[in-house]
Amino acid sequence: DGGITQSPKYLFRKEGQNVTLSCEQNLNHDAMYWYRQDPGQGLRLIYYSQIVNDFQKGDIAEGYSVSREKKESFPLTVTSAQKNPTAFYLCATVRDRGRGTEAFFGQGTRLTVV
């Protein structure tokens, strides 16, 4: 919500295609995160970035790639290697690296394989 924009809201992918989900923030937050949400499984961390030009794998990074060339942007590419990409994808930011700071979330992108 607020200063985090995820686009598109809905995305359809054919088998074998790569697609890129956009996440842009104007909150000047340092850290950015990508989560995947599946029914009944909560949120699972895909990748995160604490600073520009640096990012780390989360729990389910296989089949995904990211970049962090600018502080404002953290795009997620879902590659053809991701066997079950249909899910709701959420981008989040955190103001600083203080562990007591809450995360802010975008509105999400729903990806469907057709």
Added chain:
Amino acid sequence: AQSVAQPEDQVNVAEGNPLTVKCTYSVSGNPYLFWYVQYPNRGLQFLLKYITGDNLVKGSYGFEAEFNKSQTSFHLKKPSALVSDSALYFCAVRDTDSGAGSYQLTFGKGTKLSVIP
């Protein structure tokens, strides 16, 4: 490793009655604890957090949560439920002993709250 459990997939409560959504956690150090709410096809919204200090934390929309270290719990409560409170609620934890630079939030699987008119 840190983990969160939300033992109830769904909670039903009558409008005007008190509600409780349960959360237990596991960390190696001390926890930072968070509650978020999600409406259909939307992102998560922050409700409240426990960092240190008073065990009873008050947050947005009349929600509060009680931190209990001996029971490793952080249950979400509200004295009088509204139909508009119906949503998906997530508990999350971060371990204060996480490695340098680590900022991973671990989420529970969520509890669907239905408030019945």
